[in-house]
């Protein structure tokens with residue numbers, strides 16, 4: 532049998548799920564244990580301690596067996612009472628979903644919009660909060676995965692909320708572990724994320740952190756709409772060392788190993804690596820003659836959104852990149868449909884992944900008839916990647 536591309540190791544450059552390092556995959560092969568016994572109790576306690584270090588919080592973190600949206604539902608169900616005003620940003624597909632979820636949980640969303648590819652700025656937040664002094668929760672998608680735009684004033688938002696009777700709820704699903712988010716220092720009351728992105732685990736675990744200010748609100752909450760995600764029940768079980776419902780033990784093994792890798796690298800170095808890799812994607816994209824969708828000051832370091840060449844559907848670029856070069860890229864959503872494709876720069880990503888992806892994008896767009904400057908793109912990436920911290924280059 533000759534060469535078979537389907538047998539080639541695939542590279543997931545998606546904005547989730549991301550490549551799971553072999554070390555993390557191997558951890559999942561350990562024999563299964565019961566989730567009500569002493570071994571799980573120890574594993575749970577170890578994993579929680581490490582996860583809190585990744586969240587940079589001394590507050591509570593709960594690990595749910597669900598996708599990221601489960602953590603969002605958990606956050607909302609526990610903190611938003613019927614009729615509560617929730618100021619929510621809308622600048623892409625996932626923030627629009629957040630508004631829908633707020634409504635589903637009885638909240639009254641006050642929408643702060645920004646065009647797709649941009650983010651609301653601190654003065655926009657100040658104004659909407661001033662106009663709505665009875666707001667109970669400020670909910671933001673820190674990194675809008677559909678557009679590759681990051682809200683860069685999150686720290687200031689935390690300061691604003693800390694001074695008022697206002698909770699800051701952050702969807703950090705596509706960014707936590709890849710860019711700065713010191714939960715306690717930035718006064719984030721409720722932070723949600725998921726396992727399959729910068730935490731480089733398979734999908735299936737979701738996380739929610741809870742500050743003491745958020746607990747005060749949770750304890751006073753009148754309406755309860757979910758049994759599975761009821762945090763006071765989770766807290767009660769956690770005090771005994773367990774979860775109220777069956778956890779995905781193999782994913783806990785994976786997370787334990789992934790947290791070790793993250794903490795061995797160190798958060799500052801890890802964030803710098805993501806930033807340099809994302810910058811290499813941006814620099815090479817521009818050098819090749821392609822456009823970037825997100826405004827410059829909001830460009831994400833975990834997902835780069837690239838405009839498809841004029842007249843070429845982004846789906847065709849991705850299909851060629853996947854079938855011919857074995858690399859999966861993210862497609863376009865909502866308003867950006869057909870126009871952009873997305874490169875996930877999440878988790879275990881360094882020079883090999885970035886250079887391979889850039890050359891595949893260059894080759895695919897050339898084959899589709901675009902006059903692309905591949906060698907300029909590779910050179911730009913090489914120069915930027917030379918700034919990578921330590922071992923990874």
Ligand SMILES: Cc1ncc(COP(=O)(O)O)c(C=O)c1O
Pocket residue numbers: 546547598599600601625672674675676702703704705725
């Ligand atoms: C910012 C953001 N929020 C929410 C979600 C939904 O997460 P999940 O599909 O894990 O439920 C995603 C998924 O990509 C996301 O990027």
